[in-house]
Amino acid sequence: MSASPLLLVGCGKMGGAMLSGWLAGPEAAGGVHVVEPHAASMGDLAGRKGVTVHASADTVPDGLAPGTVVLAVKPQSMDQALVPLKRFVAPGTCFLSIAAGKTIGYFEKHLGSSAAVVRAMPNTPAAVGRGITAYVANANVDGGQKAQAHRLLQAVGDAMEADSEDWIDAVTALSGGGPAYVFLLIEALAAAGVKAGLPEEFAMRLARATVSGSGELARQSNEPASQLRINVTSPGGTTAEALKVLMDPAAGIQPIFDRAIAAATARSKELAG
Numbered sequence: 001m002s003a004s005p006l007l008l009v010g011c012g013k014m015g016g017a018m019l020s021g022w023l024a025g026p027e028a029a030g031g032v033h034v035v036e037p038h039a040a041s042m043g044d045l046a047g048r049k050g051v052t053v054h055a056s057a058d059t060v061p062d063g064l065a066p067g068t069v070v071l072a073v074k075p076q077s078m079d080q081a082l083v084p085l086k087r088f089v090a091p092g093t094c095f096l097s098i099a100a101g102k103t104i105g106y107f108e109k110h111l112g113s114s115a116a117v118v119r120a121m122p123n124t125p126a127a128v129g130r131g132i133t134a135y136v137a138n139a140n141v142d143g144g145q146k147a148q149a150h151r152l153l154q155a156v157g158d159a160m161e162a163d164s165e166d167w168i169d170a171v172t173a174l175s176g177g178g179p180a181y182v183f184l185l186i187e188a189l190a191a192a193g194v195k196a197g198l199p200e201e202f203a204m205r206l207a208r209a210t211v212s213g214s215g216e217l218a219r220q221s222n223e224p225a226s227q228l229r230i231n232v233t234s235p236g237g238t239t240a241e242a243l244k245v246l247m248d249p250a251a252g253i254q255p256i257f258d259r260a261i262a263a264a265t266a267r268s269k270e271l272a273g
Contacts, residue, residue: 004067021155131157
């Protein structure tokens with residue numbers, strides 16, 4: 001039996017990263033139909049074998065019968081995007097959304113209570129195949145559809161199923177916004193290095209390489225992050241002295257992150273309504 005086609009609605013940075021990942025593996029074996037009004041922005045992806053580009057969802061053939069409809073448009077454009085897609089609601093089709101703030105209830109309201117829906121929250125390292133995505137499915141999604149959604153998300157990094165949709169606001173705060181916090185860490189390390197006497201470009205190069213290298217070490221290591229930290233810290237040494245400041249229970253990094261993630265989680269709930 002031949003693979004079902006995919007329908008990707010929106011091919012911006014995240015949609016384009018996902019499409020690139022699918023084309024590098026077996027996920028696109030049934031072909032990919034892409035709804036993207038600005039096809040020129042897709043670069044060579046628009047001309048790849050098996051990719052059909054549509055300027056509007058209205059021009060996608062009624063008989064396409066996609067196995068998965070991936071919704072990668074901006075949240076503010078979702079209402080309009082869903083109108084012509086409702087005709088694809090069928091037992092064999094799953095709708096996979098990566099739009100922040102759009103709940104499963106929202107999609108059931110717009111597509112109907114029978115729609116199979118997976119809500120996912122990826123992050124921007126997906127652009128280099130190092131993303132992490134948490135997802136949750138409604139009761140209409142069968143085992144095969146869930147497995148397919150997992151494979152599609154894994155094409156740009158790791159994927160994890162959440163036990164509850166209630167987790168997604170915290171996921172949005174932690175991993176969705178997490179890359180921004182890491183980039184801020186790079187900025188802060190470099191700025192502190194300049195204040196300690198290093199030239200600006202020299203300090204920034206050290207900071208970028210240190211953070212990216214440490215991230216890769218954490219990815220490849222079986223040791224917990226706490227042990228990796230201990231491995232770097234000689235008793236009474238320079239790192240231990242810095243950690244006294246960073247791990248201060250009142251003014252260190254943990255209470256700051258607690259407040260930051262709590263604030264982002266609350267805002268995610270507000271945006272979801």
